Structure formats: structure tokens, C-alpha cells
Amino acid sequence: MNDIQTYPIFPLSVFAFPGEEFELHIFEERYKHLVNDVMESHQMFGIPYVLNGEAQDRGCLVRIETVKNQTENGEMDIVVKVVELVNFLTRSSSPSKLYMEGNVELLHFEDTKPGPRLLLLYHRFMLMRDEGKEPEPLVDNNIFELAARLKIPSNQKFSFIDDQLPEHFERNLTNFLTLQIQIESMTQEMGSRFVLN
Incomplete structure (x- = not known):
């Protein structure tokens, strides 16, 4: 994986570390599209951490582990797993997509073994x-x-x-x-x- 890549982004007031899993309830139309696109392309997506109502420049990159439930109108409960911590360098909208995308840079940790x-x-x-x-x-x-x-x-x-x-x-x-x-x-x-x- 290159240091800087473009991913779909889903700002949330959740910040988690690599290896952690958590559940998301997807009900907004734009994020239904995001999840469907990500599953179709086997891609990951970024979660900028939202603090006091504002998306921060740091967050995590996650992959979808499972879809637990899905309703007829497309709402779903998914489980995601954090793969990397990242910096969000840019965020932009695309006319062809309902959700935003962002360029992300991986945060490098020299040694992750605890002292x-x-x-x-x-x-x-x-x-x-x-x-x-x-x-x-x-x-x-x-x-x-x-x-x-x-x-x-x-x-x-x-x-x-x-x-x-x-x-x-x-x-x-x-x-x-x-x-x-x-x-x-x-x-x-x-x-x-x-x-x-």
C-alpha cells in the first residue's frame, strides 16, 4: 500500500486503534452508497474523527468484516475493523458520488511492541x-x-x-x-x- 491513496470517507465521532472492531448502523442514503461501493470494490474507507462537531485531520482506515443485517430499504448493520491510523490530507466531493472522498497518508509507527x-x-x-x-x-x-x-x-x-x-x-x-x-x-x-x- 502506498503512503498516500484516495478512499471514500465517512466522518464519525468514533476513534479506534488498529485491530479494533466496532459496529455501524448505516441509514443515510450517501453512506448506503459508500458501503455498497466499498463492498463491490473490496476497498477500505476512511473515518475522520469528529470532535465537537468538526471532522479532524486524523482518523482511521477500516475494512468491512461482516454485514449483520440489511433491510429492504438498504439500511444495514455492519462490523468494521481498523487497519491503519491515518492523516486526511484532502477531502472533496465528486459529482458522480453522494459521499466524499479523501487523500490519506498512513501514520507510521516505528515500533508497536510495548516497552x-x-x-x-x-x-x-x-x-x-x-x-x-x-x-x-x-x-x-x-x-x-x-x-x-x-x-x-x-x-x-x-x-x-x-x-x-x-x-x-x-x-x-x-x-x-x-x-x-x-x-x-x-x-x-x-x-x-x-x-x-
């Missing part, structure tokens, strides 16, 4: 969150899989990437986990004091 400090924090946080239950081993052992398991809201995920070099992602995630562990520790300590009193 030892991040792995330690992840393990500690998951034990605290899941009340001592040992977390499942990482299948692909990459930083995106780790981040996806934290179940972070889209705006928080986006803040890890927005206006940062991709290599800063691990640092941002490490800082996030450090803070979450401190909050969880304080919450548990306050709960213990309440029980004792």
Missing part, C-alpha cells in the same frame, strides 16, 4: 480494574492491542495521537495508566476507610 514499563503498568492496572483477575495475554503483543483492552473513550484515544508524533503514543499511554493507577489506588483506599469507619 517493559508500559507492560508492567498495563498488568497492574488490569489487575486493579478487574479485581485481581489475571489479564488475558496479548495475542499480537502490540501497543494498539494493549490500548484497545483498556476500553478508553474515543476522545481520550484521539488525544494520545492528536498533534503528537506517532512515537509519542507510548509515552502518552504510560502517563495515562500511571494516573489511572493513582486514581484507582485512592478510590480503593477511601473505600477501605469507609468500611472501617
